[in-house]
Amino acid sequence: MSSSLFSEEHDIFRDAFRKFLSKEIAPHLEEWERDGIVPREAWKKMGENGYLCPWVDEKYGGSGVGFEYSVIINEELAYVGCLGLAAGLHSDIIVPYINSFGNEQQKMKWLPGCASGDIITAIAMTEPGAGSDLAAIRTTAVRDGDEYVINGQKTFISNGILCDLVIVAAKTDPKANPPFKGISLICVEDGTPGFSKGRNLDKMGFHSQDTAEMSFEDCRVPVSNLLGGEGKGFSYLMQKLQAERLIVSVMAQALSEAMLDMTIKYCKERTIFGKPVTSFQHNTFKFVEMATEIELGRNFLNSLIEDHCAGKDIVKKVSMAKAWIPEMANRVAYHCVQLHGGYGYMEEYPICRLARDVRIFTIFAGTTEVMKVIVGRMMGL
Numbered sequence: 001m002s003s004s005l006f007s008e009e010h011d012i013f014r015d016a017f018r019k020f021l022s023k024e025i026a027p028h029l030e031e032w033e034r035d036g037i038v039p040r041e042a043w044k045k046m047g048e049n050g051y052l053c054p055w056v057d058e059k060y061g062g063s064g065v066g067f068e069y070s071v072i073i074n075e076e077l078a079y080v081g082c083l084g085l086a087a088g089l090h091s092d093i094i095v096p097y098i099n100s101f102g103n104e105q106q107k108m109k110w111l112p113g114c115a116s117g118d119i120i121t122a123i124a125m126t127e128p129g130a131g132s133d134l135a136a137i138r139t140t141a142v143r144d145g146d147e148y149v150i151n152g153q154k155t156f157i158s159n160g161i162l163c164d165l166v167i168v169a170a171k172t173d174p175k176a177n178p179p180f181k182g183i184s185l186i187c188v189e190d191g192t193p194g195f196s197k198g199r200n201l202d203k204m205g206f207h208s209q210d211t212a213e214m215s216f217e218d219c220r221v222p223v224s225n226l227l228g229g230e231g232k233g234f235s236y237l238m239q240k241l242q243a244e245r246l247i248v249s250v251m252a253q254a255l256s257e258a259m260l261d262m263t264i265k266y267c268k269e270r271t272i273f274g275k276p277v278t279s280f281q282h283n284t285f286k287f288v289e290m291a292t293e294i295e296l297g298r299n300f301l302n303s304l305i306e307d308h309c310a311g312k313d314i315v316k317k318v319s320m321a322k323a324w325i326p327e328m329a330n331r332v333a334y335h336c337v338q339l340h341g342g343y344g345y346m347e348e349y350p351i352c353r354l355a356r357d358v359r360i361f362t363i364f365a366g367t368t369e370v371m372k373v374i375v376g377r378m379m380g381l
């Protein structure tokens with residue numbers, strides 16, 4: 001990706017990360033897909049090489065570098081089709097909650113492990129009865145002396161099997177009116193009595209990503225595990241959504257670029273009726289249409305990355321990007337499978353897995369419809 005955002009140092013970093021991925025990650029992808037999980041050692045290797053939470057302050061074990069480095073890591077992971085090792089979710093979506101809303105003691109306790117790969121994180125908001133409507137969650141955290149007693153069920157939690165630390169959205173005030181004011185974020189460590197991880201869910205794609213149910217039954221954690229203030233959880237989640245939607249858009253955009261590249265390569269080599277598949281005018285037009293949409297996405301996205309790095313409030317535009325880029329990537333996926341013919345439906349062709357994996361991008365981190373609701377509101381509609 002070329003942009004004024006990236007300097008020579010960034011390019012050197014990207015190059016080194018690419019080499020790391022081709023040696024340590026790419027050769028194992030198929031095996032991890034079959035296993036339904038990425039081994040912990042891969043997370044450790046990412047951490048040892050500075051590829052987890054690179055933005056975390058050096059004092060807490062990070063490299064203290066800018067958001068551009070997170071963009072590079074997420075793009076490159078998507079380019080090689082490594083979506084199971086959810087480094088973006090851990091580094092750029094979950095750990096920032098600890099960094100921004102945790103106190104010094106919490107940061108000293110957890111951030112170094114998050115950067116080294118010793119602590120894998122998860123965030124548990126979604127419940128069987130509450131996904132898009134977060135304020136409707138029913139998990140409670142009732143204060144009892146110096147402890148919170150957590151009860152409730154969560155589902156679809158990424159890193160749900162591997163996680164050592166989960167940030168749980170729970171109601172510390174179930175009677176709060178409006179209900180969102182009763183939500184708090186509480187950290188629960190793996191092994192805490194009453195906290196259990198359910199089965200690794202069988203999904204349409206993202207097979208190497210461990211996505212699980214979680215249950216909390218009279219799970220007691222010290223009140224010192226509360227992140228920030230009581231009842232502020234919803235507002236914290238809203239504050240961090242800009243970065244979350246941006247990272248998800250970065251990955252979906254990179255996937256669309258990877259799918260187009262591999263399809264052009266395949267179709268140039270594949271000959272039918274004596275000609276390469278690319279040379280049929282209908283297909284040329286398809287490629288041009290996809291390339292145009294991808295270019296539009298790339299330019300929009302780059303402008304957002306630049307604004308985000310400059311500290312601008314771009315919630316509306318980022319929500320537009322999250323609503324549009326994953327949908328665009330899915331259109332690209334559909335046509336790229338079609339252009340591969342029957343081979344596009346075969347596991348040995350990477351387009352098969354990418355087309356399946358990209359489907360989730362219109363759903364998690366806020367669905368396309370929820371993004372449109374937000375943008376509509378911001379437009380005063």
Ligand SMILES: Cc1cc2nc3c(=O)[nH]c(=O)nc-3n(C[C@H](O)[C@H](O)[C@H](O)COP(=O)(O)OP(=O)(O)OC[C@H]3O[C@@H](n4cnc5c(N)ncnc54)[C@H](O)[C@@H]3O)c2cc1C
Pocket residue numbers: 122123124125126130131132133155156157158159203206211360363364365366367368369370373
């Ligand atoms: C693989 C995977 C990983 C995930 N990882 C996590 C995680 O780590 N942590 C976590 O907490 N959650 C996670 N989720 C949950 C995800 O964020 C939710 O699935 C998502 O927010 C949608 O919620 P829902 O599934 O309950 O759908 P619902 O809320 O039931 O939505 C159903 C449909 O209604 C639409 N809809 C909702 N509101 C409106 C509206 N106002 N107007 C029009 N249509 C609307 C939706 O867009 C959707 O099409 C994950 C999900 C998956 C599948």
